[in-house]
Amino acid sequence: MLSPRGPKACGGGAADRQIHVLAVDDSSVDRAVIARLLRSSKYRVTTVDSGKKALELLGLEPNVNMIITDYWMPEMTGYELLKIVKESSELREIPVVIMSSENVPNRINRCLEEGAEDFLLKPVRPSDVARLCNRMR
Amino acid sequence: MALHVSSAPPISAFHHLLCFFFHDTYPEMEYASSLQRQLASMKKNLFDQGYLDEQFYQLEELQDESSPNFVEEVVTLFFRDSSRLVANIDQALQKYPQDFRRLDNIMHQLKGSASSIGAAKMKNECTSFREFCNKENREGCLRSFQKVKKEHAVLKQKLENYFQLLRQDGPVDKATRSGN
Numbered sequence: 001m002l003s004p005r006g007p008k009a010c011g012g013g014a015a016d017r018q019i020h021v022l023a024v025d026d027s028s029v030d031r032a033v034i035a036r037l038l039r040s041s042k043y044r045v046t047t048v049d050s051g052k053k054a055l056e057l058l059g060l061e062p063n064v065n066m067i068i069t070d071y072w073m074p075e076m077t078g079y080e081l082l083k084i085v086k087e088s089s090e091l092r093e094i095p096v097v098i099m100s101s102e103n104v105p106n107r108i109n110r111c112l113e114e115g116a117e118d119f120l121l122k123p124v125r126p127s128d129v130a131r132l133c134n135r136m137r
Numbered sequence: 138m139a140l141h142v143s144s145a146p147p148i149s150a151f152h153h154l155l156c157f158f159f160h161d162t163y164p165e166m167e168y169a170s171s172l173q174r175q176l177a178s179m180k181k182n183l184f185d186q187g188y189l190d191e192q193f194y195q196l197e198e199l200q201d202e203s204s205p206n207f208v209e210e211v212v213t214l215f216f217r218d219s220s221r222l223v224a225n226i227d228q229a230l231q232k233y234p235q236d237f238r239r240l241d242n243i244m245h246q247l248k249g250s251a252s253s254i255g256a257a258k259m260k261n262e263c264t265s266f267r268e269f270c271n272k273e274n275r276e277g278c279l280r281s282f283q284k285v286k287k288e289h290a291v292l293k294q295k296l297e298n299y300f301q302l303l304r305q306d307g308p309v310d311k312a313t314r315s316g317n
Contacts, residue, residue, distance in 0.1 A: 101245075123192050
């Protein structure tokens with residue numbers, strides 16, 4: 001469990017128990033930006049470019065404290081990835097955050113109903129990342 | 138929205154005096170400051186003319202000692218991707234019948250990346266294109282795409298110039314070292 005943190009103390013934590021975030025986005029630009037945003041808060045970040053690769057990684061590396069995924073990706077959307085994670089007994093405890101460049105209320109509601117922790121509009125800001133601090137597993 | 142320009146205060150008389158005083162002793166210092174003025178002016182124009190928006194500032198804010206070239210790296214990634222996407226759209230536009238859904242998908246990606254680096258004008262042209270796509274207006278798409286390509290080329294040139302100049306502007310203390 002997370003120890004209490006003040007707003008400024010929120011972040012990745014010490015190296016031995018560093019919080020690990022898996023970022024999923026098919027856009028190399030957006031991967032670079034989200035990774036930098038998260039690393040600025042001292043999180044350990046792994047980026048992958050598809051839902052399929054995300055699931056492969058999750059199969060190998062159970063120590064992921066949060067998944068942050070783009071909604072709109074070819075082959076497997078962020079929503080589909082969310083569903084698979086929430087239906088998996090091993091993975092369902094991992095909080096999943098969805099990012100999207102489009103503000104579509106139906107889409108947002110569907111994701112939240114399916115168990116998404118939060119829904120962020122792109123471009124993602126440092127204040128959005130700060131908000132996630134308390135939602136890490 | 139505050140516009141933060143790195144040499145925000147107007148050039149004061151004191152500054153002129155300082156330049157004059159240091160000119161013979163530290164000519165590098167004067168050069169560096171003129172370079173910085175050029176950079177600030179270039180950046181200000183990019184914002185004033187609407188090429189870049191707030192998101193570009195956000196990227197600059199993320200740059201630090203651990204990631205000193207972050208902005209240039211992201212911009213490079215952008216132009217690598219965008220060139221490919223533009224070529225894909227060019228090809229897709231040649232096809233009959235027009236696959237508007239595919240065109241829209243590709244443009245969605247391009248718009249997203251443009252938005253992520255703060256490329257405001259490009260983003261707007263991408264939005265126009267998507268509107269024509271939604272209406273399945275091929276002529277509109279073709280016209281709009283010319284604008285997208287133009288904005289893309291202009292931005293690429295301007296940012297290349299900007300980063301080239303930025304690379305010449307090393308850390309401040311370089312200017313005060315004696316010799317070169």
